[in-house]
Amino acid sequence: MATALALPAITAASLAPAPSTYDEPYRPQFHFTLPQNWMGDPNGLVYRDGRYYLYSYGTWQGATSTDLVHWNDIPVTEPQRDPGSSAFFSGSAVVDKDNTSGFGTPGNPPMVAMYTSVEKGTDVEKQSIAYSTDQGKTWTKYAGNPVLDLHSVNFRDPKVFWYAPTHSWMMVIALSDQHKVSFYRSPDLKNWSHVSDFGPAGSTSGVWEMPDLYQLPVDGNTQNTKWVLSLSVGGTGVQYLVGQFDGTNFTPDEPATYTPPAGTPLDTFESGSYGTWTATGTAFGTAPAAGTLPNQQTVSGYPGTYLVNSFNGGDGSTGTLSSTTFTITKPHLNFLVGGGNHPYIPGAAPFGTLPAGQVFADFSGTTYGTGWTATGSFANSGPSTESLPNQLGPKALDTYAPDGDPGKGTITSPSFTVTSPFIDLQVAGGNHPWGQANPTAVNLVVGGKVVATTTGNNSPDLTFTNWDVTQYQGQQAQIQVVDDNDGSMGWGHLMVGDIIFADAAAKPWDTQTSVNLVVGGQVVRSATGANSESLDWASWDLQDLMGKQAQLQVVDHSTGGWGHILADAFSLSDDTALSANQRAHWVDYGADFYAANTWNNTPDGERIGVAWMSNWDYAGQVPTSPWKGAETFPRTLSLSTIGGKVRLVQQPVSGLAELRNGSAANLKDVTASNAATPLSVTGSTLELTAHLSAGTASKFGLNVRAGSGQNGESQYTQIGYDTKTGQVYVDRTHSGKVDFASSFAGVKSAPLPLDQGGVTLHILIDASSVEVFGDRGQVVLTDQIFPDPTSTGVSVFADSGTATLDSLQAWHLKSSWN
Numbered sequence: 001m002a003t004a005l006a007l008p009a010i011t012a013a014s015l016a017p018a019p020s021t022y023d024e025p026y027r028p029q030f031h032f033t034l035p036q037n038w039m040g041d042p043n044g045l046v047y048r049d050g051r052y053y054l055y056s057y058g059t060w061q062g063a064t065s066t067d068l069v070h071w072n073d074i075p076v077t078e079p080q081r082d083p084g085s086s087a088f089f090s091g092s093a094v095v096d097k098d099n100t101s102g103f104g105t106p107g108n109p110p111m112v113a114m115y116t117s118v119e120k121g122t123d124v125e126k127q128s129i130a131y132s133t134d135q136g137k138t139w140t141k142y143a144g145n146p147v148l149d150l151h152s153v154n155f156r157d158p159k160v161f162w163y164a165p166t167h168s169w170m171m172v173i174a175l176s177d178q179h180k181v182s183f184y185r186s187p188d189l190k191n192w193s194h195v196s197d198f199g200p201a202g203s204t205s206g207v208w209e210m211p212d213l214y215q216l217p218v219d220g221n222t223q224n225t226k227w228v229l230s231l232s233v234g235g236t237g238v239q240y241l242v243g244q245f246d247g248t249n250f251t252p253d254e255p256a257t258y259t260p261p262a263g264t265p266l267d268t269f270e271s272g273s274y275g276t277w278t279a280t281g282t283a284f285g286t287a288p289a290a291g292t293l294p295n296q297q298t299v300s301g302y303p304g305t306y307l308v309n310s311f312n313g314g315d316g317s318t319g320t321l322s323s324t325t326f327t328i329t330k331p332h333l334n335f336l337v338g339g340g341n342h343p344y345i346p347g348a349a350p351f352g353t354l355p356a357g358q359v360f361a362d363f364s365g366t367t368y369g370t371g372w373t374a375t376g377s378f379a380n381s382g383p384s385t386e387s388l389p390n391q392l393g394p395k396a397l398d399t400y401a402p403d404g405d406p407g408k409g410t411i412t413s414p415s416f417t418v419t420s421p422f423i424d425l426q427v428a429g430g431n432h433p434w435g436q437a438n439p440t441a442v443n444l445v446v447g448g449k450v451v452a453t454t455t456g457n458n459s460p461d462l463t464f465t466n467w468d469v470t471q472y473q474g475q476q477a478q479i480q481v482v483d484d485n486d487g488s489m490g491w492g493h494l495m496v497g498d499i500i501f502a503d504a505a506a507k508p509w510d511t512q513t514s515v516n517l518v519v520g521g522q523v524v525r526s527a528t529g530a531n532s533e534s535l536d537w538a539s540w541d542l543q544d545l546m547g548k549q550a551q552l553q554v555v556d557h558s559t560g561g562w563g564h565i566l567a568d569a570f571s572l573s574d575d576t577a578l579s580a581n582q583r584a585h586w587v588d589y590g591a592d593f594y595a596a597n598t599w600n601n602t603p604d605g606e607r608i609g610v611a612w613m614s615n616w617d618y619a620g621q622v623p624t625s626p627w628k629g630a631e632t633f634p635r636t637l638s639l640s641t642i643g644g645k646v647r648l649v650q651q652p653v654s655g656l657a658e659l660r661n662g663s664a665a666n667l668k669d670v671t672a673s674n675a676a677t678p679l680s681v682t683g684s685t686l687e688l689t690a691h692l693s694a695g696t697a698s699k700f701g702l703n704v705r706a707g708s709g710q711n712g713e714s715q716y717t718q719i720g721y722d723t724k725t726g727q728v729y730v731d732r733t734h735s736g737k738v739d740f741a742s743s744f745a746g747v748k749s750a751p752l753p754l755d756q757g758g759v760t761l762h763i764l765i766d767a768s769s770v771e772v773f774g775d776r777g778q779v780v781l782t783d784q785i786f787p788d789p790t791s792t793g794v795s796v797f798a799d800s801g802t803a804t805l806d807s808l809q810a811w812h813l814k815s816s817w818n
Contacts, residue, residue: 022817026624026768026786029685029815030659031613032071032631034061038488039629041210041595042610044093044113044136047602053111053136054610054631057090057595062136068608068634069655070816079130079141084120090157090210091115093136094189095601100169101189103131103142111136112189114171116156117146123153127173129189148184148192157210160189161600166247174231175199176207181231183248198229198250202241203584205530206234210595213245214607216639218646226253226639226646230587230596235616238587238596242639242646253646258583260334260537263573266326266552269306274321281319283310283556283564292533299566301535302336307568310339310513310556315563323552323570331543333517334577335570338536339529340513340562344555346523348510351557352392357420357502360479361413364393368411376409377402378483388428388495389560390462390509397481397496399429399440405487413479418446423467423479424506426497429456430485433740436621438485440494444469445478457742458490458617461560462497466505490616511558513565517542518551531562537577587648589750590730590782591615592769593632607637608653613769613782618741623786624768632782633764633771642778643753650777652764656687660811670805671695672798676703676716679805682792685813686765693758694723696801701728704765707791709736715791717783719772721752721759728752728759728774728781736787750779758806766813 020027020035032054033039040057047053051064054071060078063071081088093113096104104110110131117128126146130139148158154176163170163185171184171192180199184192199208210232218224227245229252232238243252267275269288279286289309292299296311308321361369363383368374374381381402383395399407423444430440434453444452444467451472454465469477479499485492500506517525517540525540554567587596588611596611613630614622622628635650642649665681681688684705692700701720709715718731729749732738738745752759752774762773767789772781796805 020626022815024625025789027627028630028766028768029817030069030813031633031766031769032063033627033629035073036626037628039612039627039631041090041612042597042631043090043115045597045599045610046093046095046111047599048095048111048135052599053093055093058088060088060139064136067655067658068653069658074137076136077138079139082117082128082141082145085117086120087118089116089118089125090595092159092597092600094160094162094169096189100187101131104133108133113139114158114160114189116158124149124151125153125155127158142190144190147190154178154207159212159597161213163247170247172211172213172229174208174211176209179204179208181208181211181229183250196249201252201256202231202239203233203236203581204534205581206236208232209234210597212596212598213250214598215245216607216637218639219641220638228637228639228648232595236581237589237593238611239584240587240648241585242648258578260577261573261575263334263571264330266323266570266572268304268569269308270304272306276324277321279319279321281317281556282313283317283319284308284321284554285312297533299338299533299535301338302566302568307336307535307566308554309564309566310554311564315561316559318556318559320556321554325549325551328542328545328548328550328572330572330574331541331546332573332576333540333542333570334573335515335538336535336568337515337527337529337538338532338534338566339564340558341528341531342511342513342558342562343528344512344514344516344523344526345508345510347507348512349507351390351509351511351559353507353509354498354500355422355424355502355504355506357422357424357500359498360416360501361499362393363395363397363496368397369413371414372411374409374411377407378409378411386495388460388462388497390426390497390511392498396462398493399481399483399495400493405485405492407493408484408486410483411481415476415478418469418472418475418477420501420503421468421470421473422502422505423469423499424464424502425454425499426462427454427456427465427494428460428462429494430491431456431458431618431741432485432491432621434482436623436740437625438620439482440485440492441482442494442496443480443482445480446472446475456491456494460495462495464506464508468505490620511560512555513558513563514555515565515567516553516555518553519545519548529562529565533566535566535568536579538579539576541576585647586750587611587650588780588782590748590780591746592784593782598637608634609637609650610634613784617743621741622784623737623740630769640776640778647778650780651773652762656764659813659816660687661814662812664809664811667805667808670796671802672700672796672805673802674798674800676795676797678793678795679808681794681808681810683812684765684767684789684792685815686763686794687811687813688761688763688765688794689809690763691758691760691806692721692796693804693806694721694754695798695803697798697803698723698800700798700803701796702761702763703793703795703797704763704770705735705785705787705791706793706795707788709788709791715787716795717770717785717787718797719761719763719770720797721754722749723754725749726751726753728761728772728779730770730772730781730783732783732785735785736791738786748781748783750774750781752779
């Protein structure tokens, strides 16, 4: 590390939140945040008596607004927890106008909330209700809870609404691990009967959560309506399906099956033989598999009878399956892939390869080792017997023992003299870096300061971190394992394997489960599975390899969990096959949009939605204090016919105009050529409406929140259009602070055809976010950003050619808090 960090004492007092002034660094100025603490899924969205209500997942902290722009926090008394309940999960709220529940009176109908309560010890998810008769301030649990219990740990997030045709309440709720939703009906919100299930459909790349179902007119025609079913897909985003709902069943408009583009087959394995393919090792057996192998979960998503399946002998077997050489004659290679998510890594070493050096600790004994000390939950503890991926010995240091994720403390090595140029160490577990609240970190301490640090990867896979300690050779040092995380945000523990004083940096190990394309002896394309037994389409663009000789290799070098690969239906084609995620329709294509929900009981039936503006990959690590998490700016939802298909369209609610500070700045006909051209617009809270024409550029668009930052490095968030892929994108790799989580920096994109050679973008820029609405709001991208407060510039850019900013309107936006 460039700068040594002081090693503070970790105390409860140091973690107490400070009072909020709403002007802290990165504090959103027109997106809703709580004064302090965690903000999660938007819950209990309901409109009553001129006020929109919003509550936070898990906390029942609430606020109201008359315009969806300015919010007032309200004191809320949450319902008393059942003695056997450990947590509240997400839910919804309604105004029981006819007092069907009997919780209120005809003159004061109750607000009723339905939520998921989690049984302590078993994690069984049950559905419970609570009611309020004082405008949502005090919530009383129903004495007959739970009102619905399937004895399942994956049954959550009820969305309740009134269905007028049957004069009854309807509920849609997630069967999360089955990628299904269930529909229930009730006359009184207390007694529920099951009416149907729907799914799987669309994207199944993560668990299904936070379902919502609502009806909208198509193209503004109230005589032609359709229903929208939205589903949060864990770790991916929020997908939606358009169709019909008859009070019992939801039927999507689009077919459930997908036909990939035609092509020239390389092999479909339907002969039941590998033919000219060659197998080494034991993983692939002597012939393709007829589906699922012994002790394997059910394999699905492949055509015909046979496929490549390396589960022969289980996950512990390894091997390679290689095709004969063929000529690349078409621009795309399409195939089905499934199994483990273990990518090919260039330059990786064979499993178990270690650099020359001295093993300082391998935690194979009954204690951590001579001179090691432990505090807090880890006092009197020792290594635990493990079987972690990439583990070398029988045991590891694991801060999950003995108190689970809530346990906190430190485990510290004795002092040693740094004698080697590198310290290589295996680390897994929680990704909560040092320097942020509640870390799970391994630190190198020299002279009382942390001079190097690493954290886990939110997985059980032990991976090597390499510290270059050349400058500290000859000095005294200690290695300190710190766990100050209770697991409330997930992965509140850390695992450490071998620690080596080494002559060189340890190379990553080759544990791939992948499909590779080899040209000239080099891997030039690679794909892996998604830790799923369901195969999905992958496609490689081979335009730069046309006419070359190539070979396919299906490789299984993994012996750990999900240590196998599935593949089938290799075909050269003129067109690209689309994966389920690419075929799915997404409410938002950005990195920070999850748990979307809409308000019940809105005036004139208007459908307004909002979502959690964060991502579980790094939600607990974002560099904000004293709050964590925000909600997207509320959006008005509608259905429009676009390209012959009915699609969801979104626009910021009209109340945004109230925040415009003065008249708009207007710019016209600004040309960019192979560079960025600064504009006479600056600000950290802006609303921009721009129309740009492509010209000859391969990429073009706007850079926002641009500047040099405190370290003099160029900062900008790029909002652009890629003419080759036909996609609008947000690139935040240079957006400011991006190193707090390995998964944060990156590019998110959405398909959007050019309109007569141009694109219209409506952009909302806040202190720590951008929301981009593409042409008519047919695609939206939402991303958090954490730039330096001095980075406020805006520029137009073009790559590999010219582009024109035809027009730009820009408004400075006032704070909704002041």
